[in-house]
Amino acid sequence: MGLGFSGFGDFMDASDIIRELKTLYRDGVPYNDLHRHLTEADVERWRTASGWSRSQLFDEIAKNLAFGFNASELHFQFCDAVVNDLTRPVTNTSGPRPELFWEVYSAFDQGDFYHDNNRDEDPVEVYTRPMIARIICSK
DSSP states (O other), X not given: OOOOOOSBTTBOOHHHHHHHHHHHSOTTSOGGGOSOOOOHHHHXXXXXXXXXOHHHHHHHHHHHHHHHHHTTSSOHHHHHHHXXXXXXXXXXXXXXXXXXXXXXXXXXXXXXXXXXXXXXXXXXXXXXXXXXXXXXXXX
């Protein structure tokens, strides 16, 4: 069962969802040591409370992650963990493809590894941050 942060009555917006996600994906806690990860039940609860389609929900979460990361309000590890855990619910969704979600996912994915085995550069700064900045500028 989810944590049930809902701001006003049963309505949730993306900032409410991000607040809830921050309770699951805590700074300084390695991904494999997290108490729990988001679930399909969380996604369905957020979709119902927000009134969005699943595709809209994923794009709204991605947009908030991108803007938060770009403003240095959200850390890479948090954003990366969230988009990685959302991939299963996203791929299990019929209907319109959440394009913005996949753009944001790809940007965070590029920060997960050293490119061309170049350990002298930080992939988050060299790849993810500029990709997120371009996404933000296009929205």
